[in-house]
Amino acid sequence: MLKLFRYIKPYRGAVLLVLIFTFLQTLSELFLPTLMAGIVDDGVSQGNIPLIWRIGGIMVAVAAGGVICSIVASYMAAKSATGLGRILRQKVFSHVEKFSLQEFDRIGTASLITRTTNDITQVQQVTIMILRMLVLAPLMCIGGILMAVTRDPGLATVLLVVIPVLALAIFLIAYKGIPLFKVIQTKIDTLSRVTREGLTGMRVIRSFNRTTYEESRFQEANEDLTQTSIRVNQIMGAMMPVMMLVMNLATIAIVWFGGDRIQNGHIQVGDLMAFLQYAMMIMFSLIMLSVMFVMIPRAQASAVRINEVLQMKPDIVDPDQTGRAVHGKGHVVFDDVTFYYPGAEEPALTEISFEAGPGEVTAVIGGTGSGKSTLISLIPRFYDVTSGNVKIDGLDIREMSQEDLRSKIGFVPQQALLFTGSIADNIRYGKEDATDEEIRHAAVVAQADEFISGMEGGYEAPISQGGGNVSGGQKQRLSIARALVRRPEVYVFDDSFSALDFKTDAKLGAALKSETTASTVLIVAQRVSTVMDADRIIVLEEGKVAGIGSHAELMESCSVYQEIVSSQLSEEEIA
Numbered sequence: 019m020l021k022l023f024r025y026i027k028p029y030r031g032a033v034l035l036v037l038i039f040t041f042l043q044t045l046s047e048l049f050l051p052t053l054m055a056g057i058v059d060d061g062v063s064q065g066n067i068p069l070i071w072r073i074g075g076i077m078v079a080v081a082a083g084g085v086i087c088s089i090v091a092s093y094m095a096a097k098s099a100t101g102l103g104r105i106l107r108q109k110v111f112s113h114v115e116k117f118s119l120q121e122f123d124r125i126g127t128a129s130l131i132t133r134t135t136n137d138i139t140q141v142q143q144v145t146i147m148i149l150r151m152l153v154l155a156p157l158m159c160i161g162g163i164l165m166a167v168t169r170d171p172g173l174a175t176v177l178l179v180v181i182p183v184l185a186l187a188i189f190l191i192a193y194k195g196i197p198l199f200k201v202i203q204t205k206i207d208t209l210s211r212v213t214r215e216g217l218t219g220m221r222v223i224r225s226f227n228r229t230t231y232e233e234s235r236f237q238e239a240n241e242d243l244t245q246t247s248i249r250v251n252q253i254m255g256a257m258m259p260v261m262m263l264v265m266n267l268a269t270i271a272i273v274w275f276g277g278d279r280i281q282n283g284h285i286q287v288g289d290l291m292a293f294l295q296y297a298m299m300i301m302f303s304l305i306m307l308s309v310m311f312v313m314i315p316r317a318q319a320s321a322v323r324i325n326e327v328l329q330m331k332p333d334i335v336d337p338d339q340t341g342r343a344v345h346g347k348g349h350v351v352f353d354d355v356t357f358y359y360p361g362a363e364e365p366a367l368t369e370i371s372f373e374a375g376p377g378e379v380t381a382v383i384g385g386t387g388s389g390k391s392t393l394i395s396l397i398p399r400f401y402d403v404t405s406g407n408v409k410i411d412g413l414d415i416r417e418m419s420q421e422d423l424r425s426k427i428g429f430v431p432q433q434a435l436l437f438t439g440s441i442a443d444n445i446r447y448g449k450e451d452a453t454d455e456e457i458r459h460a461a462v463v464a465q466a467d468e469f470i471s472g473m474e475g476g477y478e479a480p481i482s483q484g485g486g487n488v489s490g491g492q493k494q495r496l497s498i499a500r501a502l503v504r505r506p507e508v509y510v511f512d513d514s515f516s517a518l519d520f521k522t523d524a525k526l527g528a529a530l531k532s533e534t535t536a537s538t539v540l541i542v543a544q545r546v547s548t549v550m551d552a553d554r555i556i557v558l559e560e561g562k563v564a565g566i567g568s569h570a571e572l573m574e575s576c577s578v579y580q581e582i583v584s585s586q587l588s589e590e591e592i593a
């Protein structure tokens with residue numbers, strides 16, 4: 019957790035004020051019982067009314083001072099801790115944004131969400147407590163012991179028994195409870211993963227009548243978390259009654275022995291009252307310390323999870339020195355590229371070499387799982403090649419900054435993703451400063467203008483979460499428009515026409531042609547009709563190139579391509 023505390027730096031001043039004001043508050047609290055002893059012994063028992071008024075006045079002033087110090091310290095502690103929470107959330111989020119897809123796979127999205135929210139809240143709450151109790155508890159404990167001993171060293175022997183008993187009780191409870199806190203955090207991860215899948219997969223769940231199954235899965239995760247939380251709370255719940263029992267027994271012992279000592283003339287009534295209060299302070303400070311000892315490991319479990327994310331080095335980083343493109347504008351070259359997914363024994367791509375130049379359309383076709391998506395995901399550096407290299411304009415893409423590289427590319431993913439906002443916002447995502455005219459033009463080319471104009475509000479029509487209020491084909495077209503508005507040097511379409519009917523597919527193909535004359539276009543497709551006119555078709559089979567050439571060339575020379583063509587033609591004929 020200490021590692022996380024370095025992020026509190028901007029709140030140094032506030033932290034210092036917390037320490038100073040807590041120190042003053044503790045002094046005032048330690049002073050009050052002594053003043054009260056003075057009132058009882060010198061004022062009440064002697065009948066000295068003016069003295070009672072004078073000391074009473076001082077007590078009010080000291081107590082008021084203590085209250086003010088406490089308020090200021092609490093405010094400053096809350097301010098610093100919530101500030102720390104804000105900084106941590108920001109740091110974790112922006113660090114995670116730099117992750118490659120590999121790191122996302124490694125930790126899991128649900129866990130990343132819990133770590134950014136719940137875990138940071140744990141650290142934030144404990145920080146408030148630490149700031150407040152760090153000075154208060156030890157000072158009150160040591161100060162209380164000193165003051166009690168000065169009141170009556172003889173009576174202080176009671177404390178020699180009470181303090182170890184209290185410490186032992188705290189230790190036993192913490193020993194049982196602390197390991198369970200770690201378990202709770204992982205169970206929250208599971209619950210948020212199940213919740214996420216249950217909510218995002220609602221359509222599939224309903225269509226397969228799996229609502230009851232999902233409910234029971236959720237109930238199981240929920241119950242599991244609840245049971246562990248109950249167990250922790252049972253253990254922690256035992257803490258207070260045990261402490262109170264020890265404290266009450268200690269009070270009885272102090273009054274018992276104190277009464278004797280008053281009768282023997284060792285101390286006065288006021289001394290006993292003050293002693294009792296100091297004993298209470300000592301025991302309360304021990305309770306505070308015990309709460310801290312319980313809460314810190316809990317936050318520590320969260321801090322470890324946060325640090326794990328912050329210290330994770332993204333696999334894909336920018337080079338120290340970026341190189342300069344040698345020639346061309348969007349000339350893509352794959353040079354003997356082999357790629358293994360992390361941990362995979364077989365390569366997803368083997369020795370792939372081809373070139374795709376500006377003004378050309380290069381299509382990639384192949385059966386499912388043949389490596390088409392993997393191939394094009396290497397271009398924006400979603401993953402780095404295992405061997406060989408990918409070059410754009412003569413420069414290895416690992417020598418470019420990721421921002422430069424991606425600014426050259428208009429990527430349309432296999433699964434179209436829209437954000438909440440208007441239709442125009444979603445298209446503008448491709449180019450922040452796009453004018454309304456540019457947005458409309460992109461939509462026209464993407465064959466989206468017609469349905470957008472038919473929607474209430476047109477380009478300002480809202481898109482609901484995940485694009486739930488538009489069809490799959492409409493989503494694809496909006497996602498294509500988003501890439502088009504960018505006017506990139508390289509277009510990458512990952513099976514982005516699959517949800518379009520043949521007529522729209524053909525119209526879009528023709529419109530795209532005139533739009534992309536100066537760009538390099540890479541298209542992954544399942545349909546032969548989409549790729550037939552491409553300048554170059556790459557046929558993939560099990561991650562290897564089975565053939566490269568035009569439709570006519572491949573029909574002559576590539577048996578895999580011939581199979582794909584004949585299977586589709588017969589399918590269409592059957593249909």
Ligand SMILES: Nc1ncnc2c1ncn2[C@@H]1O[C@H](COP(=O)(O)OP(=O)(O)OP(=O)(O)O)[C@@H](O)[C@H]1O
Binds near residue numbers: 386388391392
């Ligand atoms: N994130 C990943 N981690 C590990 N292996 C993966 C990952 N993504 C894909 N693969 C594997 O790599 C191979 C190629 O997958 P890829 O998605 O590139 O195929 P594809 O040709 O695009 O298939 P489709 O047409 O069904 O989309 C498959 O065997 C797949 O199991």
